Amino acid sequence: xxxxxxxxxxxxxxxxxxxxxxxxxxxxxxxxxxxxxxxxxxxxxxxxxxxxxxxxxxxxxxxxxxxxxxxxxxxxxxxxxxxxxxxxxxxxxxxxxxxxxxxxxxxxxxxxxxxxxxxxxxxxxxxxxxxxxxxxxxxxxxxxxxxxxxxxxxxxxxxxxxxxxxxxxxxxxxxxxxxxxxxxxxxxxxxxxxxxxxxxxx
Amino acid sequence: xxxxxxxxxxxxxxxxxxxxxxxxxxxxxxxxxxxxxxxxxxxxxxxxxxxxxxxxxxxxxxxxx
Numbered sequence: 001x002x003x004x005x006x007x008x009x010x011x012x013x014x015x016x017x018x019x020x021x022x023x024x025x026x027x028x029x030x031x032x033x034x035x036x037x038x039x040x041x042x043x044x045x046x047x048x049x050x051x052x053x054x055x056x057x058x059x060x061x062x063x064x065x066x067x068x069x070x071x072x073x074x075x076x077x078x079x080x081x082x083x084x085x086x087x088x089x090x091x092x093x094x095x096x097x098x099x100x101x102x103x104x105x106x107x108x109x110x111x112x113x114x115x116x117x118x119x120x121x122x123x124x125x126x127x128x129x130x131x132x133x134x135x136x137x138x139x140x141x142x143x144x145x146x147x148x149x150x151x152x153x154x155x156x157x158x159x160x161x162x163x164x165x166x167x168x169x170x171x172x173x174x175x176x177x178x179x180x181x182x183x184x185x186x187x188x189x190x191x192x193x194x195x196x197x198x199x200x201x202x
Numbered sequence: 203x204x205x206x207x208x209x210x211x212x213x214x215x216x217x218x219x220x221x222x223x224x225x226x227x228x229x230x231x232x233x234x235x236x237x238x239x240x241x242x243x244x245x246x247x248x249x250x251x252x253x254x255x256x257x258x259x260x261x262x263x264x265x266x267x
Contacts, residue, residue: 006227013220020213025206037209041253045216049246052223056235068231125232 002055008048016040060121066102069124071133075102078186082197085187092197095151109150136188143185145171148178205260212253219245 027033067076079091152158223242226234
């Protein structure tokens, strides 16, 4: 977690504890004291909390956060398999930011999509701690082409493939899925067979 | 409730909330994030609301509002 948050929160906690134990009455007696209380109780704790919450939300979008639940272990391992699966190629060739690999491909890019994605994440946690995840894990809805097109839509490599242009309208409408042709997303067979890419140290 | 007592309650709520946030941030995991947000932030919010309510009540009492 963010070091700045920890230091600020510790300092604020100590300051508030001192005021609580020794100085609240004295501060209430003067105008400057009241302003100190206004800042100390009315503004700073909330500001620190919002800062911590923001850092937490950013942190919860990280690959390591997603993979901290055991249900996600094989999906995390599929990032490292040897082969041409979508996930492995995107991760190993750095087509996505490795620190946010899960989030980049699975977030909702629509308006308020971040909020919806976080609510889904909350639901994942409820299932993890109080329920039982389906085996294999299933998406809430078919994988939307918009998530692929968000990056590939106008990229040269994508546009130079004739079928992409021919089926462009259908793909935008989700009438035809990218996964119809690129069917190997998370290659769990390779994970179970132990076929992993070994980077050669330079 | 006296102003001093209300301020002390607000202080205690803020300290409790910040402490929860601190402890959960030291062991960062999905469940600690939920506790951070659901309990830590809520306690701080409650403390701030108690303080704001006290200030408004005091201002009304003195005729400033």
